[in-house]
Amino acid sequence: MSSFLSFVSKTDSNPIDPDAVEEASRCLDQFTAAFNALDLAGMDAQLHFPHVMISGADTLVWDAPNQHPSDFFQRLKSTGWSSTRYESKVPVLSSQDKVHFLVTYTRRSDTGEELTRHTNLWILVKQNEVWGISLRSY
Template sequence: MSSFLSFVSQTSGTAIDQDAVEDASGCLDRFTEAFNALDLARMDAQLHFPHVMISESEALLWDAPNQHPSDFFQRLQSTGWASTRYESKVPVLTSKNKVHFLVTYTRRSNTGEELSRHTNLWIVLKKNDAWGISLRSY
């Protein structure tokens, strides 16, 4: 972008771009498949960097892959977690290269019991012909 005004003046149509939603949703599915497979490298492959996570009033910025703590999955498993699944992925803003999803997912035990439920905003962008998650707000 050449200026702030041209950046914020870009508009998305009100119609949902179904192709973009399908492609971006596939990115979310691949991320969660990798998550459930305990595969940090495959998870990172579904992220665009810099990658932003927002929680409350705090923001975390990852400039590159390999930022998860080495014991990330061990900590998660200590809560009884065995898998994560999407309950819904609702596109709330779309264009041909960007989809904002209101994502609801559950964390589940090895018996399928729901341990927790989360609803977040995730933004998926298409850059260099690849869809990747750019922002997650928790």
């Protein structure tokens, strides 16, 4: 967008686009499949950059791939983590090229025990015909 006015003046009479939701949801599934496969490059492949994460009042911006700490999965495994799964992915706003999901996922042990539960807002956008996660709010 070239100006603030053109940015905020877009309107959409249909807040949920089922085709966009299905496509964007596949991106989320691919991200989590890579996550569970301990595949940082595969996770990055599902992100758009700059990638924004918001936690409380803190904002983290990654301008490029390869930003996860090298010991990311070792730290996660030290908590007893073995896998992550979606409990729900609820689209709350969408258009042809953007979907906001309220995502609930659990982190689980190797026996399937729920270790933690998280509900976050994730925003996916379609850029150059490719869906990617642009923002995660924790």
